[in-house]
Amino acid sequence: MDTITKRMRAVVFDGSLRFEANYTVPALPEGWALIRVRKAGICQTDMELMKGYRSFRGILGHEFIGYVENCSDQALVGKRVTGEINASCGKCALCRKGLGNHCPERKVLGIHQLDGCMADYCILPVSNLIEIPRSLVDDRAVFIEPLSAACEIIEQVLFEGNENVVVLGDGRLGILCAWAISTVVEDVTLVGHHPEKVEISKWRNLKTGTNRDIIKSDADVVVDATGSSSGINEAMSACRPRGTIVLKSTVASQGDLNLAPIVVKEINLLGSRCGRFESGIQMLESYPDMPLGRLITASYPVEEALTAFERASQGDALKVLIEMR
């Protein structure tokens, strides 16, 4: 394949969002793979990037499934894959400690200095790729990245199972967090503002509510997945003394915030970002009844990406997909 002359479709953000029919296919560095993207998901982080987070410019998108089109490892070509989004340097002190996700030199797919996956092709280091098991259909596999991020909470908080957990936020991530935690904890409550999303979130023993009054100040663990600047205040109020808050959403600004309750209640606040894809894949395989289909609000061809983003920004939307068909 001649990547020098080949052109592709792409969803580009350069201060405003636009669809490009004639974008250059990226060159393939040594040790990287060229991936023909099949589906990409719109994530809250994409919305934050468009508000100025990280001053990102380029092709958006970091949730995808696709097929390996070209790479030095011929055995991989043609495989259905998804990929870890952090392309680290592999040489610095953090990389050597296995913390490549925090490498200061890292590029991040569709987030930082690396074009994303809302295009016919994207590139990632071969070592970032994970083959998707045949047991997972495309419309479940597309949740590997966000579900892995939800599973990260289980790896950070060592739940005993008898905790009282509150998840704030009825968006995609909030629901996935609540579902992931409810596989290991009995008493989980999801609280959101949107009755239709809260309804969709019902699975297993999950308790739900739209009225924040149902939250007392006795939660052992509170997950803030609101994506809103008021979430942390609600979390501090819901959390019991010496409890844990997991901060899951990056919002561009938190506004006027008083952290005194963290000190007075001696709260443990954990920042939580990406997860290991193995965890997400394992959970998808272990829980074939996890109703992920309910989370797909709509799917648009890449040419209609602007409409897709508009749909994703509406209050009732959950996961909106973009397809390179």
Add this chain to the structure above:
Amino acid sequence: MDTITKRMRAVVFDGSLRFEANYTVPALPEGWALIRVRKAGICQTDMELMKGYRSFRGILGHEFIGYVENCSDQALVGKRVTGEINASCGKCALCRKGLGNHCPERKVLGIHQLDGCMADYCILPVSNLIEIPRSLVDDRAVFIEPLSAACEIIEQVLFEGNENVVVLGDGRLGILCAWAISTVVEDVTLVGHHPEKVEISKWRNLKTGTNRDIIKSDADVVVDATGSSSGINEAMSACRPRGTIVLKSTVASQGDLNLAPIVVKEINLLGSRCGRFESGIQMLESYPDMPLGRLITASYPVEEALTAFERASQGDALKVLIEMR
């Protein structure tokens, strides 16, 4: 003693600070002790209370040493004591779990619904009192409360000894935190704004600096004891990915704050408040060379309390004492 008619001197905050020569001695509830105060310390929290924190009204002060004047346990009368400042209900779920310091019904000496110790007398539950060993002279014993708060960090963060720790803030609490941590960790750096305070802080292997440029972004643990709203931003910048920030100071407002670094760097933020007095006493006894005398800026008779507070509010001040002589 007739507590009904007895009057006392007191430092009262009711929107403004004043000295009262003729305040009523508090009545003694069942199970409480009346303490004749000898010395009281001015703390940053007192400054915050005067700015509106907790809407406190009454006698200020929560750091003290004194003598038991009256209580049901005759063996205690005459003993030199200090006391835990949280007077909890003893009955609620948190109290039953041993978390009385977080009891929602608790009164807090000189901080919440209970007159403080900057007076001839104060009261506390007998169970809050701790006898001060004879080995500790008054001017060391007066540091039991703040040093215990510093020791709390050692109980929350399980240091291995080879960490790289940065303490932000060269006030009393910052210095005590740095000293306490330096008894268990080799590589501790205190960073402050005031050259004279930073000079005073030098003890054991403690590294010091006044220029924030000496901080890299690789600290395993950062303690924010700045008492300033910008401290948390500096702490997030100094902390390595997956590191720990200990938030030690309650500031009335944090201003415009963006917690995204907590999520992106997956930082563990620990709120840290009071400590167990046994820890502070033990450290004072184990480290007789801890140069606490350097931290006493001045000592004023209670009648000159307003001058004492003025002195304590100056940038170069460390611990200012008030004496009931």
